[in-house]
Amino acid sequence: MDYLIQVIGSGIIQGLVYGLIAVSLVLIYKSSGVFNFAVGEFCTAGAVFFFILQSLGLPLWVVIPGFLLMAAVFGGLIEKLIIDRLIGRDPMAITLVTIGISSILVGLLLFFFGANPEIVELPLPDLTLEIGSALFISSQVWNGIIAALAMIALLLFYKFSTMGILMRATADSQVKSIVLGINARRILTITWGISAVVAALSGLAVANGSAVSYDMGIVGLAALPVVLLGGLESIPGAIIAGIIIGLVETTSNFYFGPWLGLTGFQAISPYILLLVVLLIRPEGLFGQELIERV
Amino acid sequence: MKKMVLVCSVFLLGLAVVFQSSPTVAEEKKPVKFLLTAPLSGILGSVPDIGYGLMDAAQYINDTGGIGGRKLEAIVEDGRYDVPTIVGLFNKYAADEPKDEFLFFCPFAGPALKALREKANQEEKIPVLGASMTNQIFNDRVSKDTPYYFTTGPGYNEQWAMVLKYIKKNHKKSTPPRVALHYYDNSTGREIHQSLRDYAKKYGIDLVMMEPFSPKAQTFAPGFLKFRQKKVEYILFWNWSFKVGARYFKEVKKYLPNVPTYGVHWTAANLFFHLAGDSYDGHYVVSGYPLETELDNTFIKNVTDMAKKKKRSIKTWGFYLQSWVMGQLAGEASRQVLREGKPLTRANIRDALENIDTTLTGMFGGNKLDYTTHKFSQARMLRADKGKKSLVPVTDWVDIYEYIK
Numbered sequence: 180m181d182y183l184i185q186v187i188g189s190g191i192i193q194g195l196v197y198g199l200i201a202v203s204l205v206l207i208y209k210s211s212g213v214f215n216f217a218v219g220e221f222c223t224a225g226a227v228f229f230f231i232l233q234s235l236g237l238p239l240w241v242v243i244p245g246f247l248l249m250a251a252v253f254g255g256l257i258e259k260l261i262i263d264r265l266i267g268r269d270p271m272a273i274t275l276v277t278i279g280i281s282s283i284l285v286g287l288l289l290f291f292f293g294a295n296p297e298i299v300e301l302p303l304p305d306l307t308l309e310i311g312s313a314l315f316i317s318s319q320v321w322n323g324i325i326a327a328l329a330m331i332a333l334l335l336f337y338k339f340s341t342m343g344i345l346m347r348a349t350a351d352s353q354v355k356s357i358v359l360g361i362n363a364r365r366i367l368t369i370t371w372g373i374s375a376v377v378a379a380l381s382g383l384a385v386a387n388g389s390a391v392s393y394d395m396g397i398v399g400l401a402a403l404p405v406v407l408l409g410g411l412e413s414i415p416g417a418i419i420a421g422i423i424i425g426l427v428e429t430t431s432n433f434y435f436g437p438w439l440g441l442t443g444f445q446a447i448s449p450y451i452l453l454l455v456v457l458l459i460r461p462e463g464l465f466g467q468e469l470i471e472r473v
Numbered sequence: 474m475k476k477m478v479l480v481c482s483v484f485l486l487g488l489a490v491v492f493q494s495s496p497t498v499a500e501e502k503k504p505v506k507f508l509l510t511a512p513l514s515g516i517l518g519s520v521p522d523i524g525y526g527l528m529d530a531a532q533y534i535n536d537t538g539g540i541g542g543r544k545l546e547a548i549v550e551d552g553r554y555d556v557p558t559i560v561g562l563f564n565k566y567a568a569d570e571p572k573d574e575f576l577f578f579c580p581f582a583g584p585a586l587k588a589l590r591e592k593a594n595q596e597e598k599i600p601v602l603g604a605s606m607t608n609q610i611f612n613d614r615v616s617k618d619t620p621y622y623f624t625t626g627p628g629y630n631e632q633w634a635m636v637l638k639y640i641k642k643n644h645k646k647s648t649p650p651r652v653a654l655h656y657y658d659n660s661t662g663r664e665i666h667q668s669l670r671d672y673a674k675k676y677g678i679d680l681v682m683m684e685p686f687s688p689k690a691q692t693f694a695p696g697f698l699k700f701r702q703k704k705v706e707y708i709l710f711w712n713w714s715f716k717v718g719a720r721y722f723k724e725v726k727k728y729l730p731n732v733p734t735y736g737v738h739w740t741a742a743n744l745f746f747h748l749a750g751d752s753y754d755g756h757y758v759v760s761g762y763p764l765e766t767e768l769d770n771t772f773i774k775n776v777t778d779m780a781k782k783k784k785r786s787i788k789t790w791g792f793y794l795q796s797w798v799m800g801q802l803a804g805e806a807s808r809q810v811l812r813e814g815k816p817l818t819r820a821n822i823r824d825a826l827e828n829i830d831t832t833l834t835g836m837f838g839g840n841k842l843d844y845t846t847h848k849f850s851q852a853r854m855l856r857a858d859k860g861k862k863s864l865v866p867v868t869d870w871v872d873i874y875e876y877i878k
Contacts, residue, residue, distance in 0.1 A: 185698050193691045285514075294519035295788045296715050298748050307727070312701060316727045319692055385691070389720040390748050394518045432687060433695045445658075445687050 194425020212270035219399020225379020254375020318388030410466025510552025530800025754859035
């Protein structure tokens with residue numbers, strides 16, 4: 180029983196982090212139809228910002244808002260300098276540009292941050308959780324809490340704040356929102372900024388208790404099955420799919436893989452699930468079915 | 474006077490023609506080229522220290538007389554730890570460079586070593602100094618199957634055997650030691666399974682389980698729970714990623730504080746004190762290399778002096794030392810060929826490597842390197858000491874084959 184608790188708990192924590200990365204992708208996709216392949220590098224950049232501020236010896240209450248602000252500016256700048264110039268083009272073309280952005284960011288991170296990993300440790304109270312012989316160490320518990328709080332804050336922001344409502348309106352239809360007097364371009368910049376903040380928090384959760392390095396962006400790949408499973412336009416879908424994928428990974432690693440005698444089964448299990456779901460619901464669990472008039 | 478000038482001119486002209494056509498003088502000017510395809514980007518990250526190690530070793534060789542007047546030239550390319558990239562680079566240099574200049578190669582990736590097995594050993598016949606110590610190549614058949622392949626450390630099988638023997642020797646209880654392997658789940662992670670079983674049986678060790686972990690894992694906890702249930706007394710941690718290692722050492726100390734971890738070459742790095750803090754304390758490793766802090770070791774003195782001279786900021790000393798050793802081996806084997814009065818060819822260098830007579834400037838505490846197996850014969854056990862913030866030796870340098878008998 181303790182073993183099951185450990186597997187499920189670890190899966191949920193891992194899934195919350197995956198879910199948060201996926202939310203960052205969904206935010207941009209919803210607003211512009213662009214799939215941001217640079218999300219992994221956004222995560223890395225966020226963790227690097229945190230490391231830089233922390234290594235300056237600043238207190239945590241300065242470091243946290245500071246690195247989130249840096250991430251927001253970073254995301255906004257990417258949008259203003261690159262994406263904004265491509266507005267009106269096919270979203271697929273802009274999606275391809277994000278692959279280029281990803282490569283450039285890897286190079287810049289390597290150039291400025293260097294090749295060696297650096298330790299990232301959130302100095303927070305010890306929340307180590309012991310249930311029977313199952314144990315969840317403090318940094319993991321905090322990673323789960325950070326991811327969950329960020330998701331709740333984002334959902335509340337989207338639902339109740341004026342800016343959130345404007346963002347939803349723009350996401351529904353850019354043309355209609357412009358007609359209604361909404362500055363859609365500004366909203367898009369803000370969306371990229373918020374997406375970068377969400378990715379930065381994910382990056383912090385990934386690096387916390389371990390290390391950040393310029394090539395950490397590979398973590399973005401973990402969000403691909405999540406976002407496709409949950410549906411590209413659904414924030415709750417991303418969250419739920421994140422948890423599902425986290426659970427599938429841990430259970431297949433510790434139950435199904437050994438039962439089937441397949442080492443490495445964990446790596447492919449999310450894609451098997453994804454394949455099955457997409458055969459039944461091509462738009463994902465919570466995605467919108469696209470009805471086209473002919 | 475005119476006649477004198479004419480005679481002198483003819484004499485000088487003749488001299489110039491003779492020297493220009495002399496193969497000895499022309500050959501002396503040719504560099505000895507060593508191609509290293511280091512991971513400077515790609516899936517394993519960027520490790521520039523690997524490139525610096527070879528470049529600095531080449532300078533050391535050149536500063537101390539070169540190779541019979543020829544310079545050792547380090548060519549560092551970005552292999553991206555990617556087999557097609559490395560194979561492409563190797564093919565390019567093999568096609569473009571003369572065979573009497575392009576004399577050494579290191580792919581710095583085990584999979585590329587496997588991919589180039591035939592090309593390097595049968596077609597090109599070029600000495601390859603590898604970084605991977607994989608048993609899939611460096612086994613009893615290496616001299617016959619891949620005669621041009623040499624590695625720069627003891628084989629993984631021998632290192633793990635040394636760990637098991639050390640555990641057995643120092644185990645205090647009357648019951649057999651209960652050991653578990655926790656390994657990075659890929660082909661290299663799996664390759665030691667059979668030999669571990671064999672050595673465990675030989676030494677009377679209870680190899681309780683072999684548990685994989687995913688490199689993407691955010692936690693290793695479920696594996697640790699299994700170890701708790703099985704009452705594991707020692708963990709063999711098989712990993713080569715700094716980030717994974719940092720997380721691992723922190724977690725294992727929380728879950729299994731009284732269970733010591735053991736590793737081989739890739740977890741022997743003081744950098745783990747920086748990344749994992751005191752959690753690295755008490756980790757035991759086998760290493761075929763001295764530590765960068767052992768300045769009484771003449772090899773280390775040479776290396777650190779050069780690093781200082783070049784103003785290097787080395788963080789991954791293990792990698793830097795390893796590629797330095799490649800450069801030094803290349804230099805010393807080439808010199809040995811010339812000492813024996815033979816021409817500097819790939820085949821002669823291979824033979825010299827196999828029978829090399831060197832202490833590598835005192836690298837193994839003065840012991841000689843026996844390279845007949847194409848692997849390092851010398852190794853030590855080290856233990857991470859948080860007081861010194863460094864690994865410290867817990868055994869002398871030993872002949873690993875004698876130790877694991």
